[in-house]
Amino acid sequence: MTTSTSNDMIPEEPRAPHVPRLTRRLTGFLPQEIKSIDNIIPLHCRKVWSKHQVKKFEDNEGFQQRFIGHVETTLARSLYNCDDLAAYEATSLSVRDNLIINWNATQQRITARDPKRVYYLSLEFLMGRALDNALINMEVEKPDGKGMESSRALVSKSLDDLGFRLEDVLEKEPDAALGNGGLGRLAACFVDSMATQNIPAWGYGLRYEYGIFAQKIIDGYQVETPDYWLNFGDPWEIERNEIHVPVTFYGYVDRPSGDTSTLAPSEWIGGERVLAVAYDFPVPGYKTSTVNNLRLWKAKPTTEFDFAKFNSGDYKNSVDQQQRAESITAVLYPNDNFNQGKELRLKQQYFWCAASLHDIIRRFKKSHKPWSEFPEQVAIQLNDTHPTLAVVELQRILVDMEKLDWHAAWDIVVKTFSYTNHTVMQEALEKWPVGLFGKLLPRHLEIIYDVNWFFLKEVEKKFPKDLGLLGRVSIIEEASPERQIRMAFLAIVGSHKVNGVAELHSELIKTTIFQDFVKVYGEKKFTNVTNGITPRRWLKQANPKLAELIGQAIDDPDENYLLDMSRLTELAKKADDPDFQEKWDKVKAANKVQLADLIRDINNGVDIIDREHINNTLFDIQVKRIHEYKRQQMNIFGVIYRYLAIKRLLKEGASIKEVAKKYPRKASIFGGKSAPGYYMAKLIIKLINSVAEVVNNDKEIQDLLKVVFIPDYNVSKAEIIIPASDLSEHISTAGTEASGTSNMKFVMNGGLIIGTVDGANVEITREIGEDNIFLFGNLSENVEELRYNHQFHEAEMPTELDVVLKCIESGKFCPDNASEFRPLTDSIKQHGDYYLVSDDFESYLATQELVDEVYHGQRQEWIKKSILSVANVGFFSSDRCIEEYSETIWNVEPVKPEE
Ligand SMILES: *Cc1c(COP(=O)(O)O)cnc(C)c1O
Numbered sequence: 001m002t003t004s005t006s007n008d009m010i011p012e013e014p015r016a017p018h019v020p021r022l023t024r025r026l027t028g029f030l031p032q033e034i035k036s037i038d039n040i041i042p043l044h045c046r047k048v049w050s051k052h053q054v055k056k057f058e059d060n061e062g063f064q065q066r067f068i069g070h071v072e073t074t075l076a077r078s079l080y081n082c083d084d085l086a087a088y089e090a091t092s093l094s095v096r097d098n099l100i101i102n103w104n105a106t107q108q109r110i111t112a113r114d115p116k117r118v119y120y121l122s123l124e125f126l127m128g129r130a131l132d133n134a135l136i137n138m139e140v141e142k143p144d145g146k147g148m149e150s151s152r153a154l155v156s157k158s159l160d161d162l163g164f165r166l167e168d169v170l171e172k173e174p175d176a177a178l179g180n181g182g183l184g185r186l187a188a189c190f191v192d193s194m195a196t197q198n199i200p201a202w203g204y205g206l207r208y209e210y211g212i213f214a215q216k217i218i219d220g221y222q223v224e225t226p227d228y229w230l231n232f233g234d235p236w237e238i239e240r241n242e243i244h245v246p247v248t249f250y251g252y253v254d255r256p257s258g259d260t261s262t263l264a265p266s267e268w269i270g271g272e273r274v275l276a277v278a279y280d281f282p283v284p285g286y287k288t289s290t291v292n293n294l295r296l297w298k299a300k301p302t303t304e305f306d307f308a309k310f311n312s313g314d315y316k317n318s319v320d321q322q323q324r325a326e327s328i329t330a331v332l333y334p335n336d337n338f339n340q341g342k343e344l345r346l347k348q349q350y351f352w353c354a355a356s357l358h359d360i361i362r363r364f365k366k367s368h369k370p371w372s373e374f375p376e377q378v379a380i381q382l383n384d385t386h387p388t389l390a391v392v393e394l395q396r397i398l399v400d401m402e403k404l405d406w407h408a409a410w411d412i413v414v415k416t417f418s419y420t421n422h423t424v425m426q427e428a429l430e431k432w433p434v435g436l437f438g439k440l441l442p443r444h445l446e447i448i449y450d451v452n453w454f455f456l457k458e459v460e461k462k463f464p465k466d467l468g469l470l471g472r473v474s475i476i477e478e479a480s481p482e483r484q485i486r487m488a489f490l491a492i493v494g495s496h497k498v499n500g501v502a503e504l505h506s507e508l509i510k511t512t513i514f515q516d517f518v519k520v521y522g523e524k525k526f527t528n529v530t531n532g533i534t535p536r537r538w539l540k541q542a543n544p545k546l547a548e549l550i551g552q553a554i555d556d557p558d559e560n561y562l563l564d565m566s567r568l569t570e571l572a573k574k575a576d577d578p579d580f581q582e583k584w585d586k587v588k589a590a591n592k593v594q595l596a597d598l599i600r601d602i603n604n605g606v607d608i609i610d611r612e613h614i615n616n617t618l619f620d621i622q623v624k625r626i627h628e629y630k631r632q633q634m635n636i637f638g639v640i641y642r643y644l645a646i647k648r649l650l651k652e653g654a655s656i657k658e659v660a661k662k663y664p665r666k667a668s669i670f671g672g673k674s675a676p677g678y679y680m681a682k683l684i685i686k687l688i689n690s691v692a693e694v695v696n697n698d699k700e701i702q703d704l705l706k707v708v709f710i711p712d713y714n715v716s717k718a719e720i721i722i723p724a725s726d727l728s729e730h731i732s733t734a735g736t737e738a739s740g741t742s743n744m745k746f747v748m749n750g751g752l753i754i755g756t757v758d759g760a761n762v763e764i765t766r767e768i769g770e771d772n773i774f775l776f777g778n779l780s781e782n783v784e785e786l787r788y789n790h791q792f793h794e795a796e797m798p799t800e801l802d803v804v805l806k807c808i809e810s811g812k813f814c815p816d817n818a819s820e821f822r823p824l825t826d827s828i829k830q831h832g833d834y835y836l837v838s839d840d841f842e843s844y845l846a847t848q849e850l851v852d853e854v855y856h857g858q859r860q861e862w863i864k865k866s867i868l869s870v871a872n873v874g875f876f877s878s879d880r881c882i883e884e885y886s887e888t889i890w891n892v893e894p895v896k897p898e899e
Pocket of ligand 1: 740
């Protein structure tokens with residue numbers, strides 16, 4: 001750190017007595033009457049400090065000086081052994097220096113004004129790369145001194161002069177892939193928008209040593225390899241060894257008062273203790289000097305020495321136990337929308353909640369306000385049920401440690417928390433067996449029972465005759481073989497607001513899984529905040545050419561529209577302009593070339609997609625986690641159908657030209673990871689690769705159809721893939737995809753969508769117009785009946801699907817193991833087709849035909865649809881989400897930097 005005046009960055013823990021008085025002063029809170037830290041530091045000291053105040057770089061000279069400084073001292077290298085990786089590290093450290101200066105200023109400003117703060121608790125932050133994002137978001141003074149501009153051009157030029165290409169340097173950064181998919185990426189978009197809007201906000205999560213596994217495809221199968229993203233150290237993290245919080249597990253509960261009531265202040269005598277150490281990541285806003293903080297915790301052994309073990313000669317054992325501490329933050333659980341119920345996962349959750357709450361409370365206590373004002377100072381958002389233990393932990397702290405009355409405490413808790421639900425799927429809802437839970441967190445289990453008892457008493461008072469209701473809303477599920485804690489119910493009871501993530505989903509939670517809670521609490525507790533994405537990363541960073549073209553078109557070359565995406569509506573005027581359409585199409589073509597390059601690199605330097613015909617090939621893309629509900633199987637069945645249809649026409653004697661009229665050039669591009677234990681999803685990946693093998697090597701069809709599986713889909717791959725799409729697929733079974741966010745990313749990049757009436761597709765349609773989206777399939781209100789029909793009636797199979805399934809069963813795509821894909825065909829034919837592929841397949845194929853007609857037959861219409869979609873995508877900026885959360889749920893306001 002370059003200055004020590006940032007009060008927020010310095011721990012509260014008492015120091016050893018020999019630490020000089022001045023330092024001790026700095027570690028403490030600021031008394032209320034002292035508004036500035038300047039007043040407590042002697043003038044002569046302040047003079048020395050200010051003489052050496054670290055300055056941001058503002059020009060090429062300044063950057064280069066810092067860069068070389070970092071190469072030669074921080075990295076201990078020289079001009080002669082500075083490779084691209086070292087250049088990446090030195091660039092990042094130099095840019096980080098600037099961010100840290102702004103970050104200290106931000107924290108000082110917030111500490112001084114002491115406004116209500118937001119804490120966004122998420123077990124996943126899928127951040128991707130930080131350097132390019134920082135270069136775009138961080139401003140430097142323009143060379144002419146008239147205002148500010150993005151620092152990207154400056155750094156690019158400086159690196160050029162030093163003998164490096166920015167593009168190569170950026171490529172050296174590994175993705176920070178601390179998330180599975182949409183939920184983790186949402187958290188990343190939200191922290192970007194909170195910083196951009198100057199919201200005093202912190203993100204809290206875990207610093208996994210291993211993020212989501214890297215996916216390799218070997219012989220068509222997914223193989224998981226560890227993602228050790230910290231291999232070369234991470235220049236973006238600031239390790240704060242001085243900020244460490246002890247966290248306890250196991251043990252037993254004691255009531256020193258001799259009181260028998262669990263409502264009385266109790267003492268939890270813990271068994272195992274570990275330390276949570278803070279790692280901070282600066283989060284810069286766009287066109288603002290605000291830099292917020294993302295704090296991730298790492299587990300470390302305590303330095304307490306186990307004398308009992310040592311004396312009994314069990315030194316080795318005591319060291320082993322210490323080592324186990326680190327396993328808590330070793331690895332991210334690789335499940336998307338699935339609850340596995342493992343003890344280590346519960347340990348991760350408590351470790352993270354306990355450390356974060358400790359930190360939040362330490363900060364609150366600095367201002368010496370009464371506990372009753374806690375909810376006026378603190379809003380905590382729960383990203384899904386993963387952080388629900390924070391609700392219980394706050395109640396424990398207030399009752400057991402701060403000795404508040406149970407009900408006064410609970411009132412504070414409920415006013416502080418709010419909960420975002422992300423799914424209605426049963427297999428994804430978190431439940432913990434009381435046995436496992438009570439062993440790890442005995443006092444928390446007592447508290448949950450008491451919370452439930454008071455809650456049920458309230459329900460009983462309100463609905464005295466409804467006995468079934470009590471069982472249905474109980475936080476404790478009376479299941480066999482064991483009772484389970486329903487975390488979603490606990491999150492609802494412990495929060496003042498519950499939101500879904502798209503309108504359809506928010507309605508669905510009210511009528512299905514949380515129906516009884518609407519009865520108990522009324523409608524007003526349940527609300528909607530439709531998801532969004534940050535246009536800085538998903539437009540400017542991913543698609544700089546399109547961002548620039550838009551800036552020119554709407555007379556905003558400085559790209560201020562990225563802060564107010566409603567201004568994109570001005571684009572609509574140009575939708576019919578042939579000159580503009582041509583420019584628009586050229587950008588898309590260039591992006592498709594970039595993706596073709598990526599695909600060539602993946603394929604050992606051999607092109608799969610015909611270079612000659614790139615702008616005449618429809619890029620049809622489905623990239624997202626592989627899941628039966630997302631229906632990649634339906635997509636690949638459609639590809640097989642198309643392939644067989646092409647083959648049939650050729651066999652019937654049609655020329656390739658005639659065939660191309662009906663089935664014009666298309667590249668079907670897939671990407672996504674399966675959970676390692678998800679058998680069916682892994683089989684879908686294998687089927688895609690097996691189909692690719694057959695189709696891509698069939699000379700007869702002459703490149704009319706290509707199938708590509710891009711391995712290891714992640715944020716930085718997404719930044720290349722998404723801008724290159726003509727069409728993307730968002731085809732989940734209606735009612736299963738809560739929102740989806742990649743649908744928004746694709747639309748923002750001028751891609752059209754084929755999709756079901758599900759999640760945010762509904763609002764995307766409303767915003768961009770139903771003429772500009774290809775919707776198909778059954779509606780969510782019919783899903784229940786359709787499933788029922790599959791179970792109790794002879795289901796009829798559409799002939800198109802029958803042909804496809806029979807072809808798969810023939811072993812066409814797996815000659816060495818003809819029954820390999822039987823589980824996939826059987827799930828439709830034999831096991832009730834839970835995801836309703838057979839019900840939607842015909843309308844899917846018909847809609848794909850319509851897509852071909854427009855893309856190949858009416859290209860100008862297509863481009864017009866593309867322009868109009870982007871013109872109306874503004875609603876899906878995550879800035880809008882943050883405004884809605886701030887105003888309707890958090891009640892927080894921005895703290896703007898002084899002009
Ligand atoms: C946006 C994003 C997702 C979410 O995609 P959906 O199609 O909404 O499920 C998943 N992974 C990555 C890398 C993303 O960027």
